[in-house]
Amino acid sequence: MYIDAGTALTGIYDLRPDARTVLKQNPGQVEPLSTVAYAGKTNPKILIIGSGGGDEVLAGLQAGASSITAIEINPIISDIVAKRMNxxxxxLYHQPEVRLVTDEGRSFVRRSTEKYDAIISVNTISNAAMASGALSLSENYVLTREAFRDYLDHLTPEGVIFFSRPEFQIPRLVSTAREVFAEQGLGSINDHVLAFSNFKRRNPTPSRFRFLAGLLLKKSTFRPEELAQIRGILNAGAGPEEDSARVKILFAPDQSQPDSLCARIAGAAQLEDVFRASDSQLAPATDDKPFFNQHTRWSRIRWSTIVDLFSQSQPSGARLALEDRPIAEVTLLILLGQSAIVAGLCILLPLALLERRGLRIEGRWAWISYFAALGLGFIMVEIALLQRFLLFLGQPIYTYAVVLAGLLIFTGIGSYTAGRWAAPELPGTLKRVLVGAIILVPVVAVITPVVFHAALGFGIFWRIVISLLLVAPLGFVLGMPFPLGLRLAMRRSSALGSWAWGVNGFFTVIGTVLALMLGMMIGFRMVLLLASACYVGGLLALAWLSHGRPEGGMLAVSHSPAAD
Known part of the structure; x- marks a missing residue:
């Protein structure tokens, strides 16, 4: 099955007439990688995040699993494997031990009350998807620090977490494991972690990282016999001596690798020192900054980074460069510049040429600042809420349908309500509305994580209801400042109205990219606080317009439109 025009694929070989019959006749055809998580376990209870075509499900059956819960976020894949092409x-997915659930993995784990012997996620990422850069821009709540805390809470005492990722991401998984162990008072991770890279064919570019690698994190310490069994699985079918390097141990309790980045992360006295010394983003992803696939720290991106990205000397190197280079980060920087240029040419330039009257009005820069602040502040709120509600609602389609639609609907209701207020009350009312927005946005930033944690176990209907209740008051209030300000500006001059629409639109366009970049840098809670600061800026602009003018000055409302 090809996904997103071939950027990823999943599937399985023909299991007719029955999966168990195929297992008996061709046991060697089972993909063995996931079985490293079952070392030392008899009849394990397994949770698979991203079951896809079912390789790990089949391997679980071969390992004698007593229970396999397969989580797949894509309903189309679930329909194909369990119904249309069953x-x-x-x-396979109708075996008595197997249960297929269509859901977001982290959301399911948070709601689950069961304990598992193994929680695994194998090959849920492709090198083509990494190369596109899109994954670096995508939130991934399955690999955050809070997610690992949830996984540990859902493991049996001898349980294991196993994730496969590209090799350059393994150190970030190790740092995540270390911080979670420290938070929960579990001590050092040195005897609990095994990290490796494994590639079945000779690496075409030896200087580059291998694509397939993995991390095993055990709740209790690894026993020597378990480590030996894991190595046996990884080295199975290694072939001739010159191919024996196909498995590289990055970190293991019984194998010292002093030059390994994973070893430095596991043993460093101050973890922050290791983070600062590297160009790579090694700090754990969090629910507030869920961009696990981000390659490079923003502070380490230079002009030479961009030049190197687009000037690979080897044809194969140019393609491989995209897998472990900051393609998404550079793309965002370029997109921000393009957005500013295009929006400036299409919005601000025509206004400057055709509505110059708006630039000759007293207080013009305060008016422009006011509408710029509204455009930037509102889009920051919108982007931050979409990111935050994704974990709570589980499916992206629900997030956009509920949060985006709900926010726009209640914003419209707020705008309609503002349009019914009497003109003499507008200046004072507008200031009170802005104060309400300044207070409400930080309140939402603080209470949403608390509400999400308490209500994530509810059914989807109640989670949608709770989402709308959280979005409704914020949308209602944020829908008022623009129409109220527009009415005041239009009474000064119709040209100001044109500039209000144009400036607001310009900052909304560039704010979309800027909000995402800031979310990657400082987290979406800070993005919401910055949005509140934008509304503070709008309030200050209004205060300047009425400063020292007892009758309202440039905010005064006349009973007839101003002459142009």
């Missing part, structure tokens, strides 16, 4: 899949 015959080809040999009834």
């Amino acid at each position: 015959d080809f899949w040999g009834n």
